[in-house]
Amino acid sequence: MGVMERVAAPRRKKAARPIVVEAAHIATDTLLRGDCISEMAKLPDNCIDMIFADPPYNLQLGGDLFRPEGGRVDAVDNDWDKFDTLGSYDRFTKSWLREARRILKPNGSIWVIGSYHNIFRVGTALQDEGFWILNDIIWRKSNPMPNFKGTRFTNAHETLIWASQGEDAKYTFNYKAMKTLNDELQMRSDWVLPICGGQERLKRNGTKAHPTQKPEALLYRVMLACTKPGDVVLDPFFGTGTTGAVAKRLGRKWIGIEREDDYIEVALERIEAALPLDESALTIMQTARQQPKVAFGTLVETGYLTPGVLLRDAKRRWQAEVRADGSLLVGTDTGSIHKMGATLQNAPSCNGWTFWHVEVEGKLQPIDTLRQTYLLANEP
Amino acid sequence: MGVMERVAAPRRKKAARPIVVEAAHIATDTLLRGDCISEMAKLPDNCIDMIFADPPYNLQLGGDLFRPEGGRVDAVDNDWDKFDTLGSYDRFTKSWLREARRILKPNGSIWVIGSYHNIFRVGTALQDEGFWILNDIIWRKSNPMPNFKGTRFTNAHETLIWASQGEDAKYTFNYKAMKTLNDELQMRSDWVLPICGGQERLKRNGTKAHPTQKPEALLYRVMLACTKPGDVVLDPFFGTGTTGAVAKRLGRKWIGIEREDDYIEVALERIEAALPLDESALTIMQTARQQPKVAFGTLVETGYLTPGVLLRDAKRRWQAEVRADGSLLVGTDTGSIHKMGATLQNAPSCNGWTFWHVEVEGKLQPIDTLRQTYLLANEP
């Protein structure tokens, strides 16, 4: 099998799934003790909304099962050892990604974090398995460990990959919440966050409980961006349970998989102590897309606008008359608020809600404010 | 052939090389016209000190993309960026990397730049061919193009991989120069630099000469870090010759390979005109752009403020609840700290950092002090 076949891995097409996917009932807010691949294998198809994975880079932690049977070569030969290592790591990665893909809902998404040691293997495997990369995100550490020897650049970041089930798959992205979190600017692909230390860093007998504990702030942003309250989040490499703790805090359900008893003990204790936020604090800014739609005609029907009223653009270059059916009349031409705005500007499209204005006490006000007023008055 | 064989590509062992490598005499400061693989094939073994490569990214763009105000994005739609499958892109990548590895000196190093579309394929291929990754470097763009549709995170960075010939290979790294360039702090793996625009951006007949011209500041830092004066730098995807121009300015020799006549013409003219750097240009290249400020949401994510906490103004006239996304809730109205402060005071604008306070031991403290605390704890 060559490169072509490798890339031709079975790809999940939207149409190949049932239109209505009934989520199987699964136990949530629970930790599964065992190997991530065999534990994922026990879960039904399409039951997870988001996966967050922090896989090991070191094959001693996860790869023994994947070493070729009897293929042990001369240990003196470094090249063969490397060959063994990269190949094993790739097979390990593909195996757990394949299970992850099966249990992830069609509109779910996956996050994987890694460093330059493994992230290129992971990214390639994600693409080969049919996942569709949406962004790569750089976690820029504000206080990284210096490079003591001075032989390279200070390794001051880690990379996360965010991917959907496929090119045409939908996915959850709370755009407005991210924009709000970033002082009203679009959230970028580089995130500046401190490493996990101080009180947050879990200790056991005075030493770090886990070598690569991730900061809760990182999971907080991931989960706030890509899940809704009540969603099920799976972490197949649970470690000390940062994913579980943040999920509980943010009102998401969680499933963790971990096989080291020491980590499990610390994780359960930690999550037990985590305090969930109350509902009003969990509410996030919604995009206009997520709000109920109001047709322009509704404003006319309900008397917010009277047929015959004149609308104007912001610069008073054009005017249009509102008709009883919610269409606009410009000269002899008629159409929707959007179509007429586009036609007049000779543009491919136009948002009529912000283009057209109505005169109130001598001042022009976009008709979108009328819609907001209507929504406020008519929403539960 | 599976993953195992794929990884077993012929690899060059250090011991298989002569201890003393006599550099073959090659023509430098020259542009080779043609395909990068066949032109590299004409060069002798072990003749290049550093390779900088900016290969096609294999973007897979859909139809036209329009900006909110109506303009059309001038996308990369060149034939040189089109590949049929991931498999054919991988084969192309491995082919040019194999030649690159052959002509690179044992103690040379290679840089490759890419985005999430291709960089994981490139990184995997580098490792499979036997290169040893030293760092991945993040070019954080200070002025990236926004995500116009609000569907993902703003794609605000590109990734560079820096690799040596192997785990035990030596390589050039001018540690002190990098530290000096970075105000006596170790140079980190994330570099903030603006994209190439303004006067630097080369034009032909009023339009950009190349769709993906790289900024000279990026090459300046790469070359200053990893080459010595007189070293030979090869760029197999020369484009409009940024690598050549910077090499000339820094007293390095250069070889470029390019097959498009239009680019060649522009590149030669540009390099001809390139002068040794003057002080002002040096300052621009060395000065890191101002880091982004701390967003209010970051304080929420990192636990400096908990969602649900109440903020008050200095005179306790109003109060607001902090929500999970860093927005404030006052009555039924929501918005950023600045917007809500302005709304309540009926003012055109408001500095939320000084307007809002949090109660600590019975006393009100402006939230700006929390920001100061955060900065003190997390500055690099």
Place this chain on the structure above:
DNA sequence: TCCAAAACTGAATCGCGAT
């Protein structure tokens, strides 16, 4: 000539639901 406002630009995998 100068200043302010408007227009333009950058490696982009950029909507969604009804018919």
Place this chain on the structure above:
DNA sequence: CATCGCGATTCAGTTTTGG
């Protein structure tokens, strides 16, 4: 599955235009 209509969506910076 393609087509169509509704209507949501942008940041930092440079260059051009207009007064």
